[in-house]
Amino acid sequence: MTEPSHPVLRENKVPEPTASFWAIKILATTVGETAADLLASSLHLGTQVTSVVMAAVFLLVFVAQFRSRRYIPALYWLTVVLISVVGTLITDNLTDGLGVPLVVSTVVFGIALIATFAVWYRVERTLSIHDIVTRRREAFYWLAVLFTFALGTAAGDLVAEQLDLGYLVSVGVFAAAIALVAVAHSVFRLGPIVAFWIAYVLTRPLGASLGDLLSQPTSDGGLGLGTIVTSLIFLAAIVALVVYLTITGRGRTPSVEDRLDEGERVAA
Numbered sequence: 001m002t003e004p005s006h007p008v009l010r011e012n013k014v015p016e017p018t019a020s021f022w023a024i025k026i027l028a029t030t031v032g033e034t035a036a037d038l039l040a041s042s043l044h045l046g047t048q049v050t051s052v053v054m055a056a057v058f059l060l061v062f063v064a065q066f067r068s069r070r071y072i073p074a075l076y077w078l079t080v081v082l083i084s085v086v087g088t089l090i091t092d093n094l095t096d097g098l099g100v101p102l103v104v105s106t107v108v109f110g111i112a113l114i115a116t117f118a119v120w121y122r123v124e125r126t127l128s129i130h131d132i133v134t135r136r137r138e139a140f141y142w143l144a145v146l147f148t149f150a151l152g153t154a155a156g157d158l159v160a161e162q163l164d165l166g167y168l169v170s171v172g173v174f175a176a177a178i179a180l181v182a183v184a185h186s187v188f189r190l191g192p193i194v195a196f197w198i199a200y201v202l203t204r205p206l207g208a209s210l211g212d213l214l215s216q217p218t219s220d221g222g223l224g225l226g227t228i229v230t231s232l233i234f235l236a237a238i239v240a241l242v243v244y245l246t247i248t249g250r251g252r253t254p255s256v257e258d259r260l261d262e263g264e265r266v267a268a
Contacts, residue, residue, distance in 0.1 A: 011070050012253035014132045014141060017196060021251055022203070024077055024241050027234045029207025032084025032149065034215050034234070036092065038227040047096060051089040058082040066138060071252055073245040077238060083142070087149025087204075095157070102158040109151035116144045117197075127193045130253055148197070152204020159205065166221050167213035174206035 015021050039050040058079075065072075065079045091109075094100040120140040121127055132138050160170060178199050185195035215230040216222025225233075245251050 012130060012132050013065075013068070013071050013076075013138050014129050014253070015071060015073070015076065015245070015251035016253055017129070018251050020241055020245060022199075024238055025080070025200070025203050026207045026210070027238045027241075028077065028081045028084050029149070029152070029204045030211035030214075031081055031231055031234045031238070032088045032204075033208040033211040034227045034231045035081075036085050036088045037215070038231055040089075040092075042227050047089065047092050051086075051093055054082065054085050054089060058086050062142070066135070066142075073242045073251070077242050079142075080145070081238065083146055084149050084204075084207075087146055088153050088208075090150045091153040091157070095154075102154050102161065105154035106151065106158050109147055109154055113144060113147040113151055113201075116140065116147060120144070129193075129196065144197070145200075148201045149204055152201050153208065155201070156205025156208050160209070167209055167216065168221070170209035171206065171213055174202055174209060178202050178206065 036050065036054075039045050039054070040047045045053070061075070061079050061082055065075050068075060091105055094105050095102060117127060120137075124137055124140070129141065132141050156170075156174070159165070159173075165173060181190070181195050181199045181202065184190040185192065211230055211234075212222060214223050214225045214233075215227045216224070218224045
């Protein structure tokens with residue numbers, strides 16, 4: 001018997017947006033910024049070679065993530081870290097390699113993200129991240145994630161260049177923007193899906209600004225830790241949180257069977 005084209009999985013492939021989710025997301029975006037700089041500049045691989053190598057690694061891990069039938073914290077977050085690096089490199093190649101203005105990249109990636117959501121909703125009639133239970137929904141989800149990283153990189157660099165805020169002020173500005181989204185959701189009833197994806201985009205420039213603040217030389221307004229030390233610190237933090245999630249099972253959406261069993265217990 002052949003498997004359906006879009007088989008229903010046993011449980012949601014995406015973790016719940018808990019505090020640990022957002023913490024790892026910000027850490028992953030920081031690693032995406034510092035690791036790309038480390039490979040391209042500090043190790044002198046160049047943007048193009050780094051892009052090819054990281055794209056190949058990402059594709060291998062992505063295939064493993066896509067083929068898995070349940071949420072595995074280590075595999076999921078490794079995919080996020082790698083897609084963060086790839087998304088950063090896409091924008092860097094367009095800006096530095098092809099000379100595409102950041103305003104153009106920002107607009108194009110913004111349109112691409114909106115188009116992804118539009119097609120996703122038209123096909124699935126939902127954009128909920130709580131029910132990524134088919135291969136097709138997961139494909140839409142990861143495509144949206146990729147565009148959020150590329151858009152966040154372009155928009156963050158655009159703001160940094162236009163306003164020349166400096167790393168510390170940039171961290172404060174993007175953190176405040178995320179806080180405003182949280183207030184809009186909790187107080188003014190901004191829809192949870194819209195609020196989630198706006199915050200998801202904003203964590204990219206927040207993480208990048210934080211990474212630059214820690215890694216860049218003091219003469220440029222950073223703390224001078226360097227890309228190697230900064231990357232290792234944040235990778236260690238990600239590993240610690242992923243181990244915690246793996247052991248405790250937190251962030252996992254109950255499977256369909258679990259929810260049915262819970263419904264039966266409540267009814268009884």
